[in-house]
Amino acid sequence: MADITISLPDGSQRTLPAGATATTLAQSIGSRLAKAAVAAVVNGAEADLGAPLPDGATVAIITADSDEGRHVLRHSTAHVMAQAVTRLFPGAKYSIGPAINDGFYYDFELPGGRTFTEADLATIEAEMAAIVKADQPFERAELPAAEALEVFAAQPYKREIIERVSTGAADSEDAGEIGSGETISVYRNTPEFVDLCRGPHVPSTGRLGHFKLMKVAGAYWRGNEKGPMLQRIYGTAWDTKAALEEHLHRMEEAEKRDHRKLAVELDLLSFPSQLGGGLAVWHPKGALVRKLMEDYSRQRHIDGDYQFVFTPHLANANLFQTSGHLDFYKDGMYPPMEMDNGTYYPKPMNCPMHCLIFDSRQRSYRELPLRLFELGTVYRYERAGTLHGLMRIRGFTQDDSHIYCREDQLQDEIASLLDFVMSVLRAFGFDEFTANLSTKDPQKYVGDDDIWDRATAALQAALEKYGLAYKVKEGDAAFYGPKIDIDVKDAIGRTWQLSTIQCDFNLPERFALEYVGADGNRHRPIMLHRALFGSVERFFGVLLEHYAGAFPTWLAPVQARVLPVAEGHQAYAEQVLARLAKEGLRADLVEATDQLGRRIRTAKMEKIPYVLVVGDDDVAAGTLGVNPRGGEVERGVAVDAFVQRVHDEVAAQLAMA
RNA sequence: GCCCAGAUAGCUCAGUCGGCAGAGCAUUUCACUCGUAAUGAAAAGGUCGAGGGUUCGAUUCCCUCUCUGGGCUCCA
Numbered sequence: 237m238a239d240i241t242i243s244l245p246d247g248s249q250r251t252l253p254a255g256a257t258a259t260t261l262a263q264s265i266g267s268r269l270a271k272a273a274v275a276a277v278v279n280g281a282e283a284d285l286g287a288p289l290p291d292g293a294t295v296a297i298i299t300a301d302s303d304e305g306r307h308v309l310r311h312s313t314a315h316v317m318a319q320a321v322t323r324l325f326p327g328a329k330y331s332i333g334p335a336i337n338d339g340f341y342y343d344f345e346l347p348g349g350r351t352f353t354e355a356d357l358a359t360i361e362a363e364m365a366a367i368v369k370a371d372q373p374f375e376r377a378e379l380p381a382a383e384a385l386e387v388f389a390a391q392p393y394k395r396e397i398i399e400r401v402s403t404g405a406a407d408s409e410d411a412g413e414i415g416s417g418e419t420i421s422v423y424r425n426t427p428e429f430v431d432l433c434r435g436p437h438v439p440s441t442g443r444l445g446h447f448k449l450m451k452v453a454g455a456y457w458r459g460n461e462k463g464p465m466l467q468r469i470y471g472t473a474w475d476t477k478a479a480l481e482e483h484l485h486r487m488e489e490a491e492k493r494d495h496r497k498l499a500v501e502l503d504l505l506s507f508p509s510q511l512g513g514g515l516a517v518w519h520p521k522g523a524l525v526r527k528l529m530e531d532y533s534r535q536r537h538i539d540g541d542y543q544f545v546f547t548p549h550l551a552n553a554n555l556f557q558t559s560g561h562l563d564f565y566k567d568g569m570y571p572p573m574e575m576d577n578g579t580y581y582p583k584p585m586n587c588p589m590h591c592l593i594f595d596s597r598q599r600s601y602r603e604l605p606l607r608l609f610e611l612g613t614v615y616r617y618e619r620a621g622t623l624h625g626l627m628r629i630r631g632f633t634q635d636d637s638h639i640y641c642r643e644d645q646l647q648d649e650i651a652s653l654l655d656f657v658m659s660v661l662r663a664f665g666f667d668e669f670t671a672n673l674s675t676k677d678p679q680k681y682v683g684d685d686d687i688w689d690r691a692t693a694a695l696q697a698a699l700e701k702y703g704l705a706y707k708v709k710e711g712d713a714a715f716y717g718p719k720i721d722i723d724v725k726d727a728i729g730r731t732w733q734l735s736t737i738q739c740d741f742n743l744p745e746r747f748a749l750e751y752v753g754a755d756g757n758r759h760r761p762i763m764l765h766r767a768l769f770g771s772v773e774r775f776f777g778v779l780l781e782h783y784a785g786a787f788p789t790w791l792a793p794v795q796a797r798v799l800p801v802a803e804g805h806q807a808y809a810e811q812v813l814a815r816l817a818k819e820g821l822r823a824d825l826v827e828a829t830d831q832l833g834r835r836i837r838t839a840k841m842e843k844i845p846y847v848l849v850v851g852d853d854d855v856a857a858g859t860l861g862v863n864p865r866g867g868e869v870e871r872g873v874a875v876d877a878f879v880q881r882v883h884d885e886v887a888a889q890l891a892m893a
Numbered sequence: 894g895c896c897c898a899g900a901u902a903g904c905u906c907a908g909u910c911g912g913c914a915g916a917g918c919a920u921u922u923c924a925c926u927c928g929u930a931a932u933g934a935a936a937a938g939g940u941c942g943a944g945g946g947u948u949c950g951a952u953u954c955c956c957u958c959u960c961u962g963g964g965c966u967c968c969a
Binding site: 351352353354450451452453454455456459460461465466467468470496500501507508509510512513560561564565567568584585616618619620621622623624628714715716799801802803804828829830831832833834835836837838839840841847849850851852853854861863869871 | 894895896897898900904925926927928929930931932942959960961962963964965966967968969
């Protein structure tokens with residue numbers, strides 16, 4: 237038999253006997269590689285390790301510790317879960333089971349409408365472990381559609397996919413299940429379980445094992461709200477036990493940082509059920525932090541040449557008719573109020589009102605760019621199931637700005653906006669940013685192609701000038717104009733979409749906004765929508781999770797707590813407190829009715845940046861014992877030195893901007 | 894809106910196979926006066942989310958609603 241020649245990614249070549257597989261190849265390179273291998277890339281396409289290699293192929297081995305490798309592990313684990321479910325629940329229908337970030341899911345329909353319980357997860361996990369132990373091979377087969385339909389005679393969801401594929405109606409949702417082409421590929425592990433799948437898979441189930449089933453949820457078949465509701469089981473799967481444990485640990489950490497939990501623990505705000513869903517009340521400490529955020533934002537806007545405006549919470553329906561919100565967005569608006577002189581709605585947005593301000597008198601080109609700013613509270617009817625703490629809420633405040641400018645000012649304005657946005661976000665402790673540029677949806681847009689092109693180019697040029705990494709999302713723009721969204725990465729690596737800069741060619745048209753140009757003629761301005769926090773409430777929630785409740789000194793509701801060691805030190809403690817207050821520090825005092833250790837513990841749990849202990853030595857010397865958050869205790873610190881230190885620290889935190 | 898799971902003291906939770914409701918922490922009071930993450934004792938604290946049904950009797954079983962959590966869908 238003739239040998240075959242295989243090229244490796246580094247350009248080198250290997251000669252193997254005909255019929256050799258990627259497994260053979262990996263073994264010939266090294267036993268470590270063979271052990272880590274889960275699949276291969278053959279001539280650019282992912283393939284099973286066990287598939288015979290064609291002569292002259294370029295082959296790369298996919299190892300379990302790569303993103304692609306984990307993807308294969310997760311997908312294979314999803315198959316094992318489906319097999320376990322069909323064993324435990326005879327008659328279960330399985331639909332799709334892709335790999336996702338950190339894991340996988342699989343959707344099922346159980347006979348008689350039975351649903352999975354939490355307890356079922358443990359049973360399924362145990363069955364999966366048995367399948368892994370049995371080390372069943374994953375065997376690939378390719379079948380004509382007619383035969384595949386027979387194989388899946390009892391599986392209507394699989395049949396539906398096969399039918400869609402064979403009639404050419406497959407879409408991206410089917411892609412994980414099935415490749416394109418005439419034949420349908422299936423994977424079989426033991427005669428009892430077969431699944432429709434494009435692959436690749438690990439050679440056998442014994443290669444798997446570091447997984448955990450996480451939760452049960454409902455999910456629509458093909459994401460269609462009108463379609464049947466299936467039962468989805470989510471799991472996580474990793475290449476090593478350590479990686480799995482690390483992931484579970486990360487999940488726990490994220491849970492500890494949950495802003496809803498921290499908001500209660502730190503007495504910042506609450507969502508009383510009497511108030512109604514998705515509505516929050518701010519307690520004094522939360523309100524104080526919010527005020528600090530807002531004050532900082534206001535000052536930056538003053539420095540940035542913004543003009544402050546205020547607009548009411550209600551508006552006549554005519555306004556939203558003009559703006560188009562009643563046509564496009566009525567479902568997201570609260571129901572109308574009928575009053576003697578018309579119909580009124582709570583505002584879902586501030587922009588129409590800002591347009592009225594622009595339009596209140598004749599505008600000159602000399603006034604542009606005109607930057608209007610408002611911390612504007614809006615009300616949106618979010619569907620009950622979508623509410624989520626501060627992240628998705630029904631009444632919230634936007635740090636909303638609308639900038640009216642000439643087209644020739646667009647690029648500079650966007651570039652300076654980008655600078656402004658990032659500078660403000662840095663002051664709040666974010667330093668990793670990425671952006672998305674959303675471009676025209678050719679099916680749905682208003683305005684000339686020409687202006688879309690120029691505005692998109694302006695956004696892109698601004699991103700490049702700023703040197704910000706960005707992705708282009710083709711066709712993702714709103715109908716009224718292209719936009720930039722800015723994501724930040726938080727302390728535990730999660731990304732949050734916060735700021736947005738959007739061009740709008742629609743509202744100036746609808747409100748017939750005009751300015752008088754240098755040429756004496758009337759021109760239509762371009763409008764930019766811009767929010768930095770997005771929603772003050774949501775931004776507060778993100779900050780709370782980012783800092784795990786330990787706000788930096790400049791934002792902490794209480795910056796320092798004075799603790800007299802014993803009652804005899806109360807008078808001196810009060811003097812210290814008065815001094816701190818005079819210096820503009822936010823400090824409080826807890827009397828010595830409890831033991832010192834206990835009071836320190838309470839202060840630490842409240843995540844106060846500085847605990848100041850004063851006793852005999854301090855009374856005598858006019859000093860403090862300083863116990864900083866996350867630091868070592870320092871004795872005998874002069875009060876002046878402490879005040880200076882806090883001032884310097886706050887200044888340094890804000891200088892990050 | 895849809896699927897699933899919940900709602901018991903301020904918080905975290907246990908419990909009642911249908912018969913007077915429990916713990917820890919927090920709160921209040923008393924004692925202790927203490928130098929860096931929990932001193933001790935006592936008291937007080939509940940329409941068992943709301944409404945309806947079944948029952949001699951419902952916090953417990955059933956129904957509806959409200960709110961919450963996990964998802965799905967949605968987010969101009």
